[in-house]
Amino acid sequence: MQIEEWQSYSVYQIYPKSFNDANGDGFGDIEGIREKIPYLKKLGIEMIWITPMQPSPQKDNGYDIADYCAINPQYGTLLEFKQLLNELHEVGIKLMMDVVLNHTSTEHQWFQAAKQSRSNPFHDFYIWQEGVPGQPPTNWESKFGGSSWAYNEATAEYYLHLFDKTQADLNWRNPAVRSEIKKILRFWAELGVDGFRLDVINLISKPEVFLDDNQGDGRRFYTDGDQVETYLKELNEEIFRPYGIITVGEMSSTSMAACIEYTKPENNELNMTFNFHHLKVDYKNGDKWQLMPMDLSALKQLLSDWQNGMQAKQGWNALFWCNHDQPRIVSRYGNDTDEYRETSAKMLALVLHGLQGTPYLYQGEEIGMTNPDWRSIDEFEDVESLNQFKLLQAQGRTSADAFAAVSARSRDNGRTPVQWNESQQAGFTTGKPWLKVASNYTKINVAECLSRADSIFYFYQKLIALRKSEPTLITGGFVRHDQPEENVFAYDRIAGAEVIRVVANFTDQPVVFEWTNPIHLAETLLTNYEGDATNYQGKLTLRPYETMMWKGTVVV
Ligand code: TEU
Numbered sequence: 001m002q003i004e005e006w007q008s009y010s011v012y013q014i015y016p017k018s019f020n021d022a023n024g025d026g027f028g029d030i031e032g033i034r035e036k037i038p039y040l041k042k043l044g045i046e047m048i049w050i051t052p053m054q055p056s057p058q059k060d061n062g063y064d065i066a067d068y069c070a071i072n073p074q075y076g077t078l079l080e081f082k083q084l085l086n087e088l089h090e091v092g093i094k095l096m097m098d099v100v101l102n103h104t105s106t107e108h109q110w111f112q113a114a115k116q117s118r119s120n121p122f123h124d125f126y127i128w129q130e131g132v133p134g135q136p137p138t139n140w141e142s143k144f145g146g147s148s149w150a151y152n153e154a155t156a157e158y159y160l161h162l163f164d165k166t167q168a169d170l171n172w173r174n175p176a177v178r179s180e181i182k183k184i185l186r187f188w189a190e191l192g193v194d195g196f197r198l199d200v201i202n203l204i205s206k207p208e209v210f211l212d213d214n215q216g217d218g219r220r221f222y223t224d225g226d227q228v229e230t231y232l233k234e235l236n237e238e239i240f241r242p243y244g245i246i247t248v249g250e251m252s253s254t255s256m257a258a259c260i261e262y263t264k265p266e267n268n269e270l271n272m273t274f275n276f277h278h279l280k281v282d283y284k285n286g287d288k289w290q291l292m293p294m295d296l297s298a299l300k301q302l303l304s305d306w307q308n309g310m311q312a313k314q315g316w317n318a319l320f321w322c323n324h325d326q327p328r329i330v331s332r333y334g335n336d337t338d339e340y341r342e343t344s345a346k347m348l349a350l351v352l353h354g355l356q357g358t359p360y361l362y363q364g365e366e367i368g369m370t371n372p373d374w375r376s377i378d379e380f381e382d383v384e385s386l387n388q389f390k391l392l393q394a395q396g397r398t399s400a401d402a403f404a405a406v407s408a409r410s411r412d413n414g415r416t417p418v419q420w421n422e423s424q425q426a427g428f429t430t431g432k433p434w435l436k437v438a439s440n441y442t443k444i445n446v447a448e449c450l451s452r453a454d455s456i457f458y459f460y461q462k463l464i465a466l467r468k469s470e471p472t473l474i475t476g477g478f479v480r481h482d483q484p485e486e487n488v489f490a491y492d493r494i495a496g497a498e499v500i501r502v503v504a505n506f507t508d509q510p511v512v513f514e515w516t517n518p519i520h521l522a523e524t525l526l527t528n529y530e531g532d533a534t535n536y537q538g539k540l541t542l543r544p545y546e547t548m549m550w551k552g553t554v555v556v
Helices: 030-035 035-044 078-090 109-114 174-189 228-243 258-263 296-312 341-353 381-392 400-409 446-450 454-467
Strands: 010-012 047-050 096-099 102-103 147-152 157-160 167-169 195-198 246-250 273-276 358-362 477-480 490-496 498-505 511-514 519-527 539-542 548-553
Touching: 030 078, 047 157, 078 096, 078 174, 096 174, 096 246, 096 358, 096 381, 102 109, 147 228, 147 446, 157 167, 174 228, 228 258, 228 400, 258 273, 258 296, 296 477, 296 490, 341 454, 341 498, 341 548, 358 454, 381 400, 446 454, 446 490, 498 519, 498 539
Parallel strands: 010 047, 010 358, 047 096, 096 195, 195 246, 246 273
Antiparallel strands: 102 167, 147 157, 477 490, 490 498, 498 548, 511 539, 519 548
């Protein structure tokens, strides 16, 4: 396999609103990011992805863009953005911008014009259907709850919004829309950004005829639609390739077959894709708002299937546990008690970094940040959480039950400010943070992690370095171990005679683990307990959340 440079990168995701506030207004900013460049460099990542920073009414924290080619003054200025970009480049870090092209804010001037009349030139920038007031054209549901259609009196029509009603879906069938989108992408590419993360990009191709979905919420009609690949090829040819842009597509409810097509090199579409299937194994009946413990066997199966399936067809995965839409992984698939938080966070980190793909690390994950301790619904900011809290009760759940579901599943779990140190507001701001700081910041913070060689931070630093020193982690084939121990996940990465073996105990109990495919163990690359384990041959007892990464050779 020929390795492209970007395939060995590790990426760090910044949610700027919660990253670091330099001016004390409670809202993170560009200056705050600039202050932390040495910290990012120390971690060893090659690229940062920053979620949207354009002007926005913030109904969905910037995923509702009102002006594509500008910077929200709450974050700073375009000049400061350019300075940030230069300073990152000076230390060898690339910048990936988030581009939200499925929808705009209804405050965007295009929508403001479009809603005036059916004859307005911008009208056809959006997706309209007639309907009777009070009776939306289809029964499709918004991802944030409720109907995905909103009525516009002036034109006596409904517009489509797959997300919040202030996020109107763009009509990609209109060539004028695609031409504007290319102008936007060119603007940022010319400025020197290195990558694009394309928000829900597999939802951009809608059907021509809108029908009720009698089997679900409508997603089967607009997910991975028939024109997505055509549109991506167009962007690739005119923007991504000429400017050498690294791309990752966020794929909502996608399929592996689709992700293979989006990412296999000869298709010239995207470099890699995010999918979410592995983050739904704790959804009871597939419903995010119904809680259950995670199903480890489903998780292992999904990770393995995506490794094998993508690899077989030269697709490329973006690997991640956390982002700004997900609860903290250590509170979810790990164990956030004092006893096991660090050990389990390291175990999850190692399992992910051993896989083939490009790892994405989300701010705070490198110090093992947890879900906060929510006390009241008033503490939440996220539009989805607030909508769901009401909807769940309307569906008959008690307020205590709805609160428990939202507390566990809210996107705000991942959005609380980064815990930098033990000073007030965790050193995030000198003012009042826009979202509360988790109360455990005096114990869990960056300063504490940096002061201790065995911290989660340095564990990540080692994992990131291993991707550079061990090409097998990039190229190696994936082979899952067939083992009876259901609480262990074990797999090999194999390139030629070299094997990198990963084993991990996902529980707080010791498990005896035996393997049937022997290798000559040469070296322990990393473990989360003290000591060298190369003397194990075939059988060992893994302590709670114990994980190891070994290097060896195939026994012939
Ligand atoms: O998210 C897309 C998406 O579908 C989810 O992860 C979403 O948060 C989930 O389905 C809700 O249950 C992207 C962004 O990452 C997210 O922050 C935005 O809100 C969304 O698109 C709309 O732009």
